[in-house]
Amino acid sequence: MGAVQILSTVVAYLVTVVAVAFAVRAARRMVAVIRLGQPDPSRFDDRRGRTATMLRETLGHTRMLKWSVVGVAHWFVMVAFILLASLVVAAYFEVLDPTRTLPIVGGWTIFGLVTEVLSVLGVLAIGLLIVVRLLNLPRRRSWSRFAGSTSWQAYYVEYTILAVLVVGLLVRGTKAADGALAYPVWAAPVSHALGGVMPASGDLISLLALLKILISMAWVIVISTHVTMGVAWHRFTAFPNIYFKRSGDAAPALGALKPMTTGGEPIDFETADPETDQFGVAEVEQFSWKGLLDFTTCTECGRCQDQCPAWHTGKPLSPKLVVLSLRDHAYAKAPYLLAGGGKSPAGEEKASAEQLASVPASALAEAQRSLIGGAEEAGIIDPDALWACTTCGACVEQCPVDIEHVDHIVDLRRHQVMIESSFPPEAGAMLRNLENKGNPWGAANKAREDWTKGLDFEVPRVGDGSANDFEYLFWVGCAGALEDRAKKTTRAVATLLHQAGVNFAILGEGETCTGDPARRIGNEFLFQMFAEQNVETLNEAFGDRSRPNRKIVATCPHCFNTLGNEYSQFGGEYEVIHHTQLLSQLVGDGRLTPIRSVAGGxxxxxxxxxxxxxxxxxxxxxxxxxxxxxxxxxxxxxxxxxxxxxxxxxxxxxxxxxxxxxxxxxxxxxxxxxxxxxxxxxxxxxxxxxxxxxxxxxxxxxxxxxxxxxxxxxxxxx
The missing domain is CATH 3.40.50 (Rossmann fold)
Structure with a gap:
């Protein structure tokens, strides 16, 4: 063993010890911050299914592959990153003895072929992703998905991966030149080609192996000193974040909203007390631990931002920037919280001055910031951003690591509406109309059947003797009953069902709002009031029918979603179908004439x-x-x-x-x-x-x- 090998080995192992120490400290801090969140026992069911979903989404890259070329490139980078672990381990043998490699598998030709192919493809893939980022920089594109991302962190991660892969190939090339490469030309053609131009030098092999270790350990140290560096840490946190996703299966966290909880359990408004129970989220630690894991995992890729209608039309809302702001705030406030600080739902400080004496001033200052507030209030989230969200779900559907943006935004709204009474003034009129009239427009309930006037057939109503054998309950909805344009749709659907011979009935004046607008704006109490009332009405209408015979057709997707996905939380189990689904079935059955051509398309x-x-x-x-x-x-x-x-x-x-x-x-x-x-x-x-x-x-x-x-x-x- 020469002097170069001895010195390189000492340096490699010393740097590694330091890097591991930094990494352990960072991981412990990250776990401590995530554990500050509220309990959420719903995340621990169906472990086998959750594991299968996690493996399918990560190894199969099911979400990333929606972006074709970029998704394929990212898959190779992911696999190459996993490969880096074995190549870096091999470097510890090579730095000590240039002729050595990994025990057992290192000498297998098939291992040499796989690592060769993935190294080359990894270089090409990360190169492509670097080019994509450079072509989509904010200064090049007005609506760049990278706007607001921490650019230097992304560059550092990408160029580190590129450097380690390139240096790894150079090590193999030098070993080929030195005759120390165990693989034939057909299994390692690029390495052997490099061997044709690299010098035959054992010392150079050791130095290149050391360089690979130094680059890798420097990366570990950098990300360990930046625990909010999601573009790096998601390589580790994405696995649990996907495993603990709300649905536990392939579906994103859309459809039903997550119920409002306190202490991890759905809130019961009959016994709830805002002095002791949590109404929405007022402080970052009031998010669930899964919420804090979400914030930690954000890759800053900006795909949510790229699909957000508010962002694309000049609003201050970016789902990515909301998540990043909450993440940075959580970790900046963490020393205060870990020292016992924090406030009760009533706003009382939990810790004494003595307990907080050792907390850094920066963390104490961060703890005083309002979660919702404008720049003059040093707020974390601007109110205009909070209220710009349409809950369209594009952010959640596009996120490659299953962050649940909509749930988090609605949780913030819940506190603003129910405790602070802070919301856009025109929304107040809508809420008053819901409370007083049972619909957002404030129309009289007797107007709910006006749309039936002028039809050349009688629309059956639940409770009439002739309507007891209905197959479908036609949920008309507030808009369908009261808004002039929507009435045209209601009349068209009723006419088509009549023409097709479908037995249906309506509730008429017995119908009221499903509560969707109340829930999405954050008034969970009002939503639950409507839900319980409607479930009672519907269950009475269906009588003792089993679920397959409790069929509802709705023309409003919001009613469709609420009735089908959210009323089960209140004992309402129904088979709900959208009118396009039912009409498509009727056309397929030959009971209605299909659309053949329309002038102009x-x-x-x-x-x-x-x-x-x-x-x-x-x-x-x-x-x-x-x-x-x-x-x-x-x-x-x-x-x-x-x-x-x-x-x-x-x-x-x-x-x-x-x-x-x-x-x-x-x-x-x-x-x-x-x-x-x-x-x-x-x-x-x-x-x-x-x-x-x-x-x-x-x-x-x-x-x-x-x-x-x-x-x-x-x-x-x-």
Whole structure:
């Protein structure tokens, strides 16, 4: 053993000991911060299923592969990163003895082939990702998904991976030149090619192995001193974050909102006390431990930001920046919390001055910041960002590590609404209408059956003797019963069901709001009041029927989602179907005439709560058939109309209107008709198209798909 090998070995092992010490300290700190969150026992069920989901999403890269080339490149980088562990371990043998390699597997030709291929492809893949990042820098693209990300951290991680892979190939090349490489040319062609230009030097092998170790351990030390460096740490935290995702299966955390909890259990408003129970989230430690793990895991990739309708129209909301702000705040405040600091739900300090005496001033200052507040208040999240969210779910659906943005934003809203009474003023009118009239518009309940007037058949009502044998309960919804444009859809659906011979009935004046806008804006108490009332009404309407015979059809995706996904939390178990699903079935059964052609063509707008939240994409497309012209942003990447999250009843004062942006995209397809499947989308896109085409002779029509189908059946009848 020469002097070079001895010195290199000493340096390698000393640096490694330091790096491991830093890593252990960082991991302990990270775990301590995450454990500050509230309990969430719902995350520990179905361990086998959760494990399968985690392995499928990580090893199969099911979420990342949605971005084709970038997803494939990231898969190779991930595998190459795992490979780096074995190559770095091999370096500890090579730095000591240039002729050695990993015990057992190191001499296998198949191992040499696999590591060769993955090393080369890893270099190409990380090179591609570096190019993608450089081409999408904020200074190059006005809506870059990397805007707000910590650039130096991403560069450092990417170039570290590139450097280790390249140095690893140089080690193998030098070993090939020295005759110490155990693999034949066919198994390691690049290494042997490098061997043709590298000097035959055992000392150089040791020095290159040392360089590989130094680069790797420097990376460990850097990320260990930056525990908020999600672009690096997600390589470790993504596995548990995906394992503990809300659904536990392939579905993202969409559809039903997570119930409001206190102490890890759903809150019971009959016994709840805001002095002792947690109403929403007022302090970062009031998020669940899974929420803090979410914040820790964020990769800063910006895919959520890239899909966010608020961000794309100039609003201050970026789901990524919300998560990053909460992450940085949690870790900056952590010393104060770990020392026993924090406040009760009533706002009382838990720790004494003596307990907090050793807490750094920076952490004490961070603890005084409001979670929600403008720049003048040094708030963590700007109120305009909080209220800009449409809960469309694009962020959650796109996130490669299953961060649950919508749940976190609604938890913040819950405290603002229920405890602080702080929300946009026009939303207050909507909430008062819900409380007083049972609908967001404040219309009289007796108007709920006005849409039936003028129909050439009688609409059966639950409770009438002739309506007791109904197959489907037609949930009309507030918009469908009270809003003029939505009434057209309601009449069309009822007419089609009548023509197809479907036995259905309505609740009429017995129906009230499902509570969706109340829950999405943050008024969980009001939502639960509606839910309990409606479940009682529905259970009475269905009588002793079993669940397969408790069928509901709804034209509003928000009602569809609430009835089908959230009422089960209150004992309401129903089979809920959207009207496009039922109409598609009826067309398939030959009971209705399909849509064959539409002058000017049709384009379809996917409602967020039908598509992303409930994965219903094909039925409306089956109805539209060959007449369909897709918008560029469609299916799971569909762009929101701007009405969700109770935004339907809030003014849009900042940036471009979301519905205008979507309407312009629809018009650009050249289609003469924009088909919708949601009363909110009907209103928003109708207004957006009208505004975009003001003064023009030729007007694009916005209409529900049920109306398009009704016209086809009317034409067939004549």
């Amino acid at each position: 049709l384009t379809w707008h996917d409602p967020c709560y039908l598509g992303r939240h409930n994965q219903v994409y094909e039925p409306p497309r089956e109805l539209l058939g060959d007449a369909l012209v897709e918008m560029p942003r469609n299916s799971e990447r569909s762009f929101c109309c701007g009405a969700g999250g109770a935004r339907m009843w809030m003014e849009e004062r900042i940036g471009k209107r979301i519905n205008t942006d979507r309407a312009e995209e629809a018009i650009a397809t050249g289609a003469g008709t924009v088909a919708v499947g949601c009363p909110f989308c009907y209103t928003m896109l109708g207004d957006g198209v009208a505004g975009a085409q003001a003064g023009q002779e030729s007007q694009v029509e916005v209409v529900d798909v049920a109306t398009v189908l009704l016209r086809a059946n009317a034409d067939s009848a004549t």
